[in-house]
Amino acid sequence: MPNSNSTLISMQxxxxxxxxxxxxxxxxxxxYSGEIHALMGENGTGKSTLIKVLTGVERPDAGVITLNGQKxxxxxxxxxxxxxxxxxxxxxxxxxxxxxxxxILLGREPRRFNSIDWRKLNQKARQxxxxxxxxxxxxxxxxxxxxxxxxxxxxxxxxxxxxRVLILDEPTSSLSAHETTKLFQVMRKLKSEGMGxxxxxxxxxxxxxxxxxxxxxxxGKLVGTFETAALPRLELISKMIGKEITAFEDxxxxxxxxxxxxxxxxxxxxxxxxxSGVVSPFDLDLHAGxxxxxxxxxxxxxxxTARLLFGADKPDHGSLSLAGKMVKKFSPCASILRGIALxxxxxxADGIVPDLTVRENIVLALQASRGWFQFxxxxxxxxxxxxxxxxxxxxxxxxxxLVKNLSGGNQQKVILARWLxxxxRVLILDEPTxxxxxxxxxxxxxxxxxxxxxxRACVFISSELEEVLRISHRIVVMRDREKVAELSGSNMDxxxxxxxxxxx
Amino acid sequence: xxxxxxxWRRLSGYNLFWPIIALLLIMLFNLFxxxxxxxxxxxxxHLFGSLIDILNRGAPxxxxxxxxxxxIATAGVDLSVGAVIAISGAMAAVLINPALGKELIxxxxxxxxxxFTPLWLVxxxxxxxxxxxxxxxxxxxxxxxxxxxxxxxxxMVAGRGVAQLITNAQxxxxxxxPYFFIGNGYILGLPFTFYIVAAVFLLAWAITxxxxxGLFVESVGINSRSSFLSGINEKNVKLMAYTFCGLCAGIAGxxxxxxxxxxxxxxxxxxxxxxxxxxxxxxGTLMTGGRFSLAGSVLGALIIQSVTTTIYSFxxxxxxxxxxxxxxxxxxxxxxxxxxKGALNNLFERKGVQP
Numbered sequence: 001m002p003n004s005n006s007t008l009i010s011m012q013x014x015x016x017x018x019x020x021x022x023x024x025x026x027x028x029x030x031x032y033s034g035e036i037h038a039l040m041g042e043n044g045t046g047k048s049t050l051i052k053v054l055t056g057v058e059r060p061d062a063g064v065i066t067l068n069g070q071k072x073x074x075x076x077x078x079x080x081x082x083x084x085x086x087x088x089x090x091x092x093x094x095x096x097x098x099x100x101x102x103x104i105l106l107g108r109e110p111r112r113f114n115s116i117d118w119r120k121l122n123q124k125a126r127q128x129x130x131x132x133x134x135x136x137x138x139x140x141x142x143x144x145x146x147x148x149x150x151x152x153x154x155x156x157x158x159x160x161x162x163x164r165v166l167i168l169d170e171p172t173s174s175l176s177a178h179e180t181t182k183l184f185q186v187m188r189k190l191k192s193e194g195m196g197x198x199x200x201x202x203x204x205x206x207x208x209x210x211x212x213x214x215x216x217x218x219x220g221k222l223v224g225t226f227e228t229a230a231l232p233r234l235e236l237i238s239k240m241i242g243k244e245i246t247a248f249e250d251x252x253x254x255x256x257x258x259x260x261x262x263x264x265x266x267x268x269x270x271x272x273x274x275x276s277g278v279v280s281p282f283d284l285d286l287h288a289g290x291x292x293x294x295x296x297x298x299x300x301x302x303x304x305t306a307r308l309l310f311g312a313d314k315p316d317h318g319s320l321s322l323a324g325k326m327v328k329k330f331s332p333c334a335s336i337l338r339g340i341a342l343x344x345x346x347x348x349a350d351g352i353v354p355d356l357t358v359r360e361n362i363v364l365a366l367q368a369s370r371g372w373f374q375f376x377x378x379x380x381x382x383x384x385x386x387x388x389x390x391x392x393x394x395x396x397x398x399x400x401x402l403v404k405n406l407s408g409g410n411q412q413k414v415i416l417a418r419w420l421x422x423x424x425r426v427l428i429l430d431e432p433t434x435x436x437x438x439x440x441x442x443x444x445x446x447x448x449x450x451x452x453x454x455x456r457a458c459v460f461i462s463s464e465l466e467e468v469l470r471i472s473h474r475i476v477v478m479r480d481r482e483k484v485a486e487l488s489g490s491n492m493d494x495x496x497x498x499x500x501x502x503x504x
Numbered sequence: 505x506x507x508x509x510x511x512w513r514r515l516s517g518y519n520l521f522w523p524i525i526a527l528l529l530i531m532l533f534n535l536f537x538x539x540x541x542x543x544x545x546x547x548x549x550h551l552f553g554s555l556i557d558i559l560n561r562g563a564p565x566x567x568x569x570x571x572x573x574x575x576i577a578t579a580g581v582d583l584s585v586g587a588v589i590a591i592s593g594a595m596a597a598v599l600i601n602p603a604l605g606k607e608l609i610x611x612x613x614x615x616x617x618x619x620f621t622p623l624w625l626v627x628x629x630x631x632x633x634x635x636x637x638x639x640x641x642x643x644x645x646x647x648x649x650x651x652x653x654x655x656x657x658x659x660m661v662a663g664r665g666v667a668q669l670i671t672n673a674q675x676x677x678x679x680x681x682p683y684f685f686i687g688n689g690y691i692l693g694l695p696f697t698f699y700i701v702a703a704v705f706l707l708a709w710a711i712t713x714x715x716x717x718g719l720f721v722e723s724v725g726i727n728s729r730s731s732f733l734s735g736i737n738e739k740n741v742k743l744m745a746y747t748f749c750g751l752c753a754g755i756a757g758x759x760x761x762x763x764x765x766x767x768x769x770x771x772x773x774x775x776x777x778x779x780x781x782x783x784x785x786x787x788g789t790l791m792t793g794g795r796f797s798l799a800g801s802v803l804g805a806l807i808i809q810s811v812t813t814t815i816y817s818f819x820x821x822x823x824x825x826x827x828x829x830x831x832x833x834x835x836x837x838x839x840x841x842x843x844x845k846g847a848l849n850n851l852f853e854r855k856g857v858q859p
Contacts, residue, residue, distance in 0.1 A: 048576040307621045313735055344733055353727045360719060367716045368735035375716045418734065 007069070008033040009054070009085075009165055009197040013062035016049055019310035023095045024060070027222045028094040029215055031165065031196040036187060038211035038228065040240055042298055042463050044219040047200055051167055054078040055087050067165075077326050086158035087167040094154055096143030101125035104157045128156045132186045140195030142173075148179030152186065166190065166199045172206060202299040203480070204233060204502060216240055218319045233502035234495075238393050240297075241465050241498075264288070265324070266458045268340075268426050270309065272318030279304045281317045282483035284476065286426060286457040291448060294461040295497050301481035303345045306428045309459070310342035311335040322426070336369040343462070345430035347408065351415045352405035358396050359385035361403045361414050367422045388417035393443065409440030416444070420451075427451060428459040433467060444469050465497060479503055514704035519788050523803040526786065526836045530810045536644055538817060552689040554813055562809030563697035564589070564756035564773070568780035569787065569801040570701075570708050571752030574745040577783050580645055580652035582746060583795070585780055587663025588637045591775030592757030594667040596630040597676040597767030598794040602684060619680045630752045637663065638750015656746075657702055660777065669767035675739025677766045687763030688699040701802075704752060708798055721745060725793025783808055807836065 003124030009031040016024040024046045031037050043045050052058040054065070056074035065072055068082055074080050080087075094103045101122045102109075108118040125138040134152050142150060151171055158166055169313045170189075172180045187197055187210060199211055203304035207214060207228060214231060216223040216239045223239045266285035279301045285294060294302045307313045309320065320327040322338055335342075344350035353361055367376055376384070384397040392413040396406055404413055412432055419427060429448065433441040449471055452458050462468050468475060475492055477485040477500040485500040515521050518737045533555075534541040544553035575582045576672050599621040619626065637659060644655035678684075689696035712718030723731045724738045731738050756776075785791060785802025786807055811832045815825050838844050 160754050310733075331735075332739060336735040342733065344730070349727075350730050353723045353730055355726045356719075356723060360723070364719070364731070364736070365721060365734040365759050367719060368737075369717070370719070370730075372715045372717050375714065 006033050007031075008067070010064075011050070011054065012064045012066075014050065014053055015061045016046075016053060016058060016066075017061055023220050025220050027063075027217065027220070028225075029197060029222070030225070033196050034163070034191055034194045035212040036191055036197045036210055038207045038214040038422045039198055039217070040214055040236065041217035041223075042240055045217045047217055048156055048169070049216070049220075051087060051169065051198070051200070054080070054165075055085055055167065061461060078128075080162075081161045083160070084164035085167070086161050086163035086165070087153045087169060088151070088158055088171060089169050094142055094150060094157070096150075097141055099139050100129075100136055100142050100145070100153055101138035103153055104128060104160055106157075108160070122365055123447065124160075125156075128160050129153075131159065131189075132156060132382065133189070134186075140315070146179070147173050148182060151175065151179075151183065163195070165196045165198070167200075169200045170202070172203060180206070182248060198318050202297060204236070204297070205480075207236075208233070215470060218256035219416075229503070234498050237297075237498050237502050238494075239462070267323055268309070269321045270318065271320075273308055274313050275304070275308060275313060276317065276318035277316050277400050278313070278426075279308060280482040284309075284483070286459065288425070288455050288457050289452055290473040291452045291460050291471055293426050293459045293466045293468035294459060295465055295473045295475055296478035296501055298463060300478040300501075301483075302352055304481065305343075305483070306342060306430045306459065306461060306480065309426075310340055310428055312342065334367055334422075340424055340428070341365070341424035341426070342428045343412075343415050343419060343430060343432050345434075347411055347415065347434075352403045355402060357388070357400045357405070358394070358403055358414055359399040362388055362399075362417045362421055365418045369422060380401065384421055388420060391420075392417055392447065407436075409436035409444075412436055412440070412444065416447070424456065426457045426459070428461075430461045431463065432460070433462060433464070439469075465494060469494060469497065477501055519797055520800055520803065521721075522753070522839050523787055523800050523807065526839060527810065529692065530807065532831075534814055538814070541817070545695070547662060548693075548786040549693060551693045553665075556695065558806065558809050558813050559698050560695040560806055561707045561813065562702050563695070564759050565776065565779055565783060565809055566701045566802050566805040567704055567756040569783035569805040570704055570798055571749035572772045572777075572780040572784050573789055573796050573798055573801040574708070574721060574786070575652070575749045576789055577721045577793055577796035578742050578745045579726045579728070580742065580745070581656065581781065581791070582641060582749045583656040583777050584637065584641060584659035584663055585749065585756075587660050587667065588634050588750055588753035589757035589760060589776060590667035590767075590769050591637060591663055591670070592630045592754040593761030593767040594676070594774050596626050596683070596758055596761055596768050597668050597678050598678045599626045599629060599810060600678055601676055606647060607618050615677075615679045617679055617681055620681070621641075623682055624682075625694065626756065630758050631751060632759065634750045635747055636750070636753020637753070638747040639743070641750065642746030643744060646739040646742040656795060664769060667767075667772075667849070670767050671767055675768045676764055678761065679765075683762055685762070687759045687761075698757065700755060704755065705798060705802060708748070712798070717741070717744065722794050722796065725796075728788060731774045740748040744766060770773040779808055780805075782833065786833075786840075788840075808833075 008029055011027070011029040014024050014027045014029070018243055027046065027050060030049065038051070039047050048488050049058060053060045054074065055127065056076045056079050065074065074083065074085070083359070091360045091439045095106070098106070105121055105404060109116045110116060110124060112120070119267045122138050129136065130137065132152060132155065134149070136145060136149055142153060151428060155166065170181060175183060191197060201207060213225055214236065215225040216236070218240065251257045264287055268286035270282065272281040272283065282305070294305065296302050304313070308315050310332065311327070311334060314330045322340065327338070348476040353364065363376055363381050366384070382399055388394070389396060394410050394413045394417065396410060403411055407416065417433065432444050445467065448458050448460055460472060469492060472492070474486060474488040475497060476483055477487065477497060479501060484503065487496060487500070541554045544551055544555060545709040546552070561792065572582060572585065600619045602620050611781065639661055641656050644650045644658070645652050647654070685696060691699060720731070720736050720741045723736060724741045728738050757773065760772055783804035784801045786804035787797055787802070789801060811829055815828050820828055
C-alpha cells in the first residue's frame with residue numbers, strides 16, 4: 001500500500017437536515033489514499049446523503065470537507081468530477097445504445113478538425129480498459145454486454161476523469177459471484193495505484209473480503225470508524241442495528257401460548273418454496289395464533305419471501321398450502337380471497353394510493369376481492385372506514401382526507417386497516433414500523449399481537465432486531481437470500497439471532 | 505368580506521369551477537359581440553341556432569373526451585381515436601355501399617337509396633370493429649407493457665391504412681338516407697347526436713360510479729403497483745379503459761360519416777385525438793392519471809367546440825383561425841396552472857384584508 005497514511009478526503013462535522021429529518025448530524029469521515037473504505041448502515045441512515053454531500057449533489061448545512069489537506073466546497077457533481085471525485089451509482093448511468101468507447105469518453109471526445117477523432121477515441125478507451133485488465137471490443141454498443149461489464153465501463157469512465165476518489169454505491173447488488181470477484185480484482189488494482197475507494201454494500205461478506213476500514217452510520221449519526229479486520233462481525237451487525245431504548249408496554253402476556261400452538265396442524269405450509277435467483281427454496285410453517293418474526297439485513301431475501309407467500313411473485317419451486325389446501329393460483333387477488341394479506345415494505349411505492357381518500361384506501365383490497373360489480377355502497381364504505389379509523393386510532397380529520405396528507409405512521413395504519421378489512425387468516429407485515437414514530441410503533445406492535453391472539457397467523461418482518469425479538473413467538477433468520485435458521489423458545493435471544501445473521 | 509372570501513375559496517375549490525368559468529367567458533364574449541349567437545329558432549319543428557350547432561357539432565368530440573377520460577385516468581393516453589373514427593366510418597360506408605365487391609357495381613346502383621346490409625348490422629359491425637381496435641390498444645398496453653403513447657401510436661398510423669384498405673383508398677359517398685339520421689336527425693327538436701352523447705355519458709357514469717370500476721381506474725392511475733398488491737387486476741382495468749375508448753371513437757366515427765354522408769379514410773377525425781386530450785385536460789383530469797371527471801371532460805369538449813364555432817361565425821379569416829384557437833386554449837390552460845391559481849387566490853384575499 002503506497003502512502004497509505006496520507007489523508008485524501010476528510011469530512012468533519014457534516015450536518016444536513018431535510019424538512020422533518022436530520023439526515024446527517026455531525027458526521028466525521030476520512031478516506032486515505034490507497035484504501036478501500038466500506039460505508040455501512042441500514043437504509044435511511046444517511047449513507048447516500050453523505051455521498052451526495054461529497055459529490056456536490058447536496059450542500060451540507062455545516063461541516064468542512066478537505067481534499068489533500070485543502071479545504072474545498074463542492075458546488076456541483078461536475079465540480080466534484082473536476083476535483084477527482086467520481087461516483088459510480090447502483091443504477092448505471094450510461095447510454096446502452098452508444099458504444100463502449102463513446103460511453104467512456106462521452107463529453108471528452110478527442111477532436112480533430114472540429115470533428116471527433118474516432119480512431120483516437122477508440123484507442124484511448126482501449127488503454128483505459130487495459131488498465132483495468134478488461135478485454136471488450138470498444139466499438140460494440142454497451143447494451144450488448146452483461147451488467148458486470150457495464151459496471152466496469154462505468155468505473156472506467158470514472159477513471160478517465162482521472163478520479164482520485166472512487167465511490168461505488170452498491171456495485172455488486174446485480175452481479176454474480178464470479179463477476180463480483182472480477183470487480184474486486186479491479187478494485188484491488190486501483191487501490192494499489194493509490195486511489196481511495198468508498199464502497200457501499202449490504203453484503204457483510206464482501207465488506208470483510210475487500211475493505212480496509214469500515215465506517216458505520218446509524219440514524220444520521222456516526223457510530224464509528226473501525227479497522228475491518230479488527231471488528232468482529234457480530235459487533236458490526238449490532239452497531240448497524242443498534243438498540244433503541246424506549247419504554248414499551250410489557251408484551252409478555254401475549255407470548256405465553258406459543259409453545260402449545262406449534263403442536264396443531266399449521267395454517268400455512270411452504271415446502272421447498274423458492275424462486276431461482278430470488279429466494280432459495282425454504283420450508284416454513286405458520287400456525288394460527290402465532291407471530292413469526294423474520295430477521296435479517298436488508299436485501300437478505302425477507303421481502304422476496306413475503307412476496308412469494310402472498311403470491312405477488314410466482315414461485316418456480318416447491319409448493320404452498322393453506323389450511324391443507326394446495327395453492328395453485330398465485331396472484332394478490334387469489335390470496336386475498338384465500339385469506340392472506342401483505343402489508344408491503346415500501347409504503348410509498350407499493351402501499352398507499354396517495355391521491356385517494358382514507359376511506360377509499362381502506363376499502364380498496366376488500367373491494368378488489370369483491371370484483372367490479374359487488375360495489376360497496378358509500379354508506380358501507382364510510383362504516384368500514386370509520387370503524388378502522390377508530391379501532392386503529394388513525395388520526396385524520398375525516399375519512400375523506402387524502403392519504404398523502406397523513407403522517408407516515410397513520411398511513412401505515414391505513415394500509416393495515418385495508419388488510420384487516422379483508423379479514424385475513426394470515427397477515428404478512430413487511431417492515432410495518434419503518435419510519436414511523438415511537439408511539440405509533442408500539443401501537444402497531446401491540447396490534448399485531450392482538451391479531452395473533454384472535455387466531456390469525458402473523459409474519460412480522462423488521463430490520464430492528466429488538467422489535468422482532470419482542471413480539472415474535474418464533475424467528476426465521478434470512479441471510480443472502482436464504483433461510484439460514486429458525487429459532488424458538490429459549491434460543492431466541494439477541495446473540496443467537498445476530499450470530500445467525502452474521503453467519504459466524 | 506371574509507364571507508365572500510370563503511365563498512371564492514369554496515367555489516374555486518369545486519372541481520368543475522374552472523371549466524364552467526371558461527365556458528361562461530366564451531359565452532360572455534359572444535353575448536357582447538355576436539348578437540345572434542343566442543338566438544334559437546324553430547324550423548320544421550327543429551331547434552336551430554349557434555348553441556344547438558355547438559351541441560350537434562361537438563357530439564363526436566364529447567364522445568371522444570368521455571372515452572379518453574377513462575384512458576387518461578389510468579395514466580395512459582390513446583392517440584388512435586382519430587384513426588378509429590376513420591375505420592368505423594369506412595366500415596359502415598362499405599357495408600352500405602360495398603366498394604370491395606367482386607362484381608362490377610355500376611354508378612346508377614351506387615347512388616340508389618338502398619343498403620347492402622341491414623342498418624342495425626351496419627351499426628353493430630361498425631362498433632364491433634372499433635371495439636376490436638380498442639382491445640388491440642388495451643392488449644398492447646396492459647399485456648405487452650408497451651408505453652401507452654407508443655402502443656396507440658401504432659394504430660394511429662396503421663389505422664388510417666386499415667381504413668384505406670376497407671374503402672379501397674376511395675372516398676365512399678353514402679346515399680342511404682336512413683343512415684343520415686344518426687348525424688343529422690332530430691328527436692323532439694333536439695339533434696339525435698345529443699341523445700347519443702347523453703346515453704354514452706350516462707353509461708360511462710354508471711359503470712364508473714355505480715360499480716367499483718371508477719375506484720379501480722383511479723387507483724391504478726395513481727399507483728398501479730399498490731393497486732396490484734391490493735388485489736386489483738390492473739391489467740384488465742386498463743384493457744377495459746382502452747376498449748371503452750375505442751367504442752366511443754367508433755360511435756363518433758358513425759356520427760361523422762353519417763353527418764358528412766361519406767367515409768374519408770384520410771381526413772375523417774384527423775387530429776381529433778389531440779382535441780380529445782385537450783378536452784380532458786381542460787375538464788380537470790390530470791395527464792398523470794388518477795382522479796377523473798367525466799362531466800369536466802364533456803365541458804372541455806363543449807369549450808373547444810364553442811371556441812371553434814365562435815371563431816367561424818365571427819368571420820375570422822381562415823388563415824388565422826388556428827392562431828386564435830391556440831390563444832384561447834392557452835388562456836384556458838393558464839387558468840389551470842397552480843401558479844396562476846395561487847396568484848388569483850392571493851388577489852382575492854388581499855382585497856379581503858383591506859379595510
